[in-house]
Amino acid sequence: MLSRCQRLAVGGVRQALRSCRPNVTVPLRVPGRFSSVLASVTPENDVLDVLPCMHVEGLGNGERVTFQLSTRDGEDMEFSSFAYYVASPEGTVSNMTDFSVGGRYQGVFPAGLQSSMMTTPEVYSDKPILKYKRLGKTNVEIPLKYTLTVLPGHLTEEELYSERRLPKPLATTTFSRTFMAPGVRRIPLEGREIEGTLFLPAEPGPHPAVVDIFGTDGGLIEHRAAMLASRGFASLGLAFMDYKNLPRRPASLPLEYFDGAINYLTDHEECQKDSVGILGSSKGSDMAIILASRRKEVKAIVTINGASVVFNIGFTSNGEEIFPTYRKDFRSIKKTPDGMFQFLIPEDSLSPEHSLSLPVENIPDDCEALLVTSDRDGFLAYKAGMALLERSRAHGKSNVYNLCLPGAGHVLDLPYLAHVPLLPMRVPNLQDNVKIPPVFLMGGNYYDTTRGIETFWRYTLNLFSKKLIHEPKMKKLQEAYNI
Incomplete structure (x- = not known):
């Protein structure tokens, strides 16, 4: 981890190089990041049949990331899914327009993370029948709360769920979907x-x-x-x-x-x-x-x-x-x-x-x-x-x-x-x-x-x-x- 002084020094070098060669982007890589990776979901809270737009920015050009989506049902059992993306030249990824190159699905599939969710191995390790459990809410008055985690690299299903040796997330955000609109x-x-x-x-x-x-x-x-x-x-x-x-x-x-x-x-x-x-x-x-x-x-x-x-x-x-x-x-x-x-x-x-x-x-x-x-x-x-x-x-x-x-x-x-x-x-x-x-x-x-x-x-x-x-x-x- 770089100290504050080291980060300032590296930032100064990058600025100097840019000032000398204004039309060249310098691919200077150091441990850590110069700008934060941000993840957002819109709308953040809504009824279930409204598709969430998941957007990540602040990545490097062509950077490989894993999107992991998780939630818990009415019995507190975890459901999860994952997909692989490659950042655009602008350093962004969107579930609405970008191509998943692997994971649970491939292609441009805005609802892919939600539709491919299933119980995690921790849920069904002692009771295999729970591998086929249907996602829903026994109490429809409680919304489904989702967590979107952006992880570096393309992680295998074993790395994500069996080994649980995950790298530090690049970004995390939450959103919710409810079955009951306000006032129902x-x-x-x-x-x-x-x-x-x-x-x-x-x-x-x-x-x-x-x-x-x-x-x-x-x-x-x-x-x-x-x-x-x-x-x-x-x-x-x-x-x-x-x-x-x-x-x-x-x-x-x-x-x-x-x-x-x-x-x-x-x-x-x-x-x-x-x-x-x-x-x-x-x-x-x-x-x-x-x-x-x-x-x-x-x-x-x-x-x-x-x-x-x-x-x-x-x-x-x-x-x-x-x-x-x-x-x-x-x-x-x-x-x-x-x-x-x-x-x-x-x-x-x-x-x-x-x-x-x-x-x-x-x-x-x-x-x-x-x-x-x-x-x-x-x-x-x-x-x-x-x-x-x-x-x-x-x-x-x-x-x-x-x-x-x-x-x-x-x-x-x-x-x-x-x-x-x-x-x-x-x-x-x-x-x-x-x-x-x-x-x-x-x-x-x-x-x-x-x-x-x-x-x-x-x-x-x-x-x-x-x-x-x-x-x-x-x-x-x-x-x-x-x-």
Whole structure:
């Protein structure tokens, strides 16, 4: 480390050389730096679907650096990612415009550091299943706090996470992303016949209302409902199994339960009375299509990588089975050579004429249905969405659409959360008794899945704003959130 006098002396030499040869940059190198390396992120604090711009300045021309991004989930488990960059002639690096030459991804990929995050070896060293943990917040009222560290050189994954012998950082900065915009209200549903959480926007109502339903992983996932409220929609995150008083692994689901969710929203003083949207992922897609075919209040649905027939868990009405499952003896799960599992969809179930097909043909003309599918879905077949689209067209329907996302995987979460290529999951009625859930292939890659999520989220906000928001509030919301 140079003393202050030594630094002044070196600075004087450099100034003298520059004064003699004003058009020449002198590549004088000494231990230490003459100017500080600065890292910044804009916006520093915002909602999750706002992409952070990471900028570093003060580097040397062509200097090699490693960007490391880390955060902790609601259980205080560390997630991290890294990428290699080379500084520009001006000594800058930006995630928005510069090319990553290695690390978890390559190329110009502004969301690369966030989408490629995974648990660090310290998290899963004693419990390997945690290597595939999904990044999220069990408490959506607490923001995700990220730390961006700029390290000298291109460090290997072993150096970063196993050996933990890191050089002194060149720069460090922090930023945060929240699921709940300022003023959004979170209201747990307690003492009611339905289980879930209502999120209300900060502005006074009545608000357009959406039911948000996930898949057979069960439990209650709140972050998407919270984000919908941050974008102006009253949103009910609905649990339907493996949560509180709900059955852990039901053989069937009563449609009266889901009717209760719609009734709750249309009866709520801060929600619009005559229109409801439904956003359903995987198994939640079943409920979205069935409810749209039964309830006149449903004016828009978005389904994400669902099936075209009912698998594993059927549906009842007044105690009678009305949507039975595809072949009750169906067992089609295979183990891949690398020890993962894959749920295989029988080809005959993808027929548009299948007798157990979900009833897209019964969706009223004043309700629009967007079927989102990923063509690299590793869990369900993307052809299911195409089969439902073909079935709707065969019945003369023009209000059902398909959005196919090239290269994306099964899990389409929220913009700029980590990509989920593999996920531990118990398939209902097939693997209920295993102590450690098997890891299933979800498919997709970082880049295409991230782009797909950005597209699906924009289309979803557009559809819900068009079908659910009354004038003039629709224009006000569109202007506020650039929908």
